[in-house]
Amino acid sequence: MIKLTDIVNEILNEMPTILRRHDGKSVYGSGRFGEKPLKKLSVDDVSENIVTFVADKPGIMWNKGLFLSYFMDSAESAQDMKNEKIPYIFVHDRPRLNFTISPINDVWKWNKEPGQQHILGVAQGTLTDKEIYVDKLTIRPGYKRNTIGTKLLATLQKNHPELPMNFSGPTEAGFNFIKKFTGKEWEPKHGERKEF
Secondary structure (H helix, E strand, C coil): CCCHHHHHHHHHHHCCEEEECCCCCCEEEEECCEEEEHHHCCCCCCHHHEEEEECCCCCCCCCCCEEEEEEECCHHHHHHHHCCCCCCCCCCCCCHHHCCCCHHHHHHHHCCCCCHHHEEEEEEEEECCCCEEEEEEEECCCCCCCCHHHHHHHHHHHHCCCCCEEECCCCHHHHHHHHHHHCCCCCCCCCCCCCC
């Protein structure tokens, strides 16, 4: 007789778990495809690791259409995020208590609630019927330059192919990422939008 737990475990074993090697730089995905560098995995390979929430109405601190997209370290943690067992990470515009320099980088210092260690990347912005507007994109230190940001944005594009993607005024690293992601040159003034 086949047990339900065996079926669930088999499904979870097919989904990738994201691991960082002891050298601190190499990030791998392991699952149905064996073990491969995360950079070599497709968006489809890690689709179960990505969770996106979109606000269907405005709130006290957000507008309708606010999206928060998370790259999780496993399909199991992604399911926990969907079931609200893992607290959100939200990147605020203002540095916390004015002691921090960069909300994009310091968000990882301030968000240490149980479960949040499973969040490897956050994309934040607004999704409307006219555009995907990416306002913030941040990757957990130690996991940068492993295509997590690319996979987050590619998933948004895949799920909304009819919408152009626009970006807020990025950091210098953000300019380089956008050029690489879109394949187009872009050097606007701070806050200027560019459609891709």
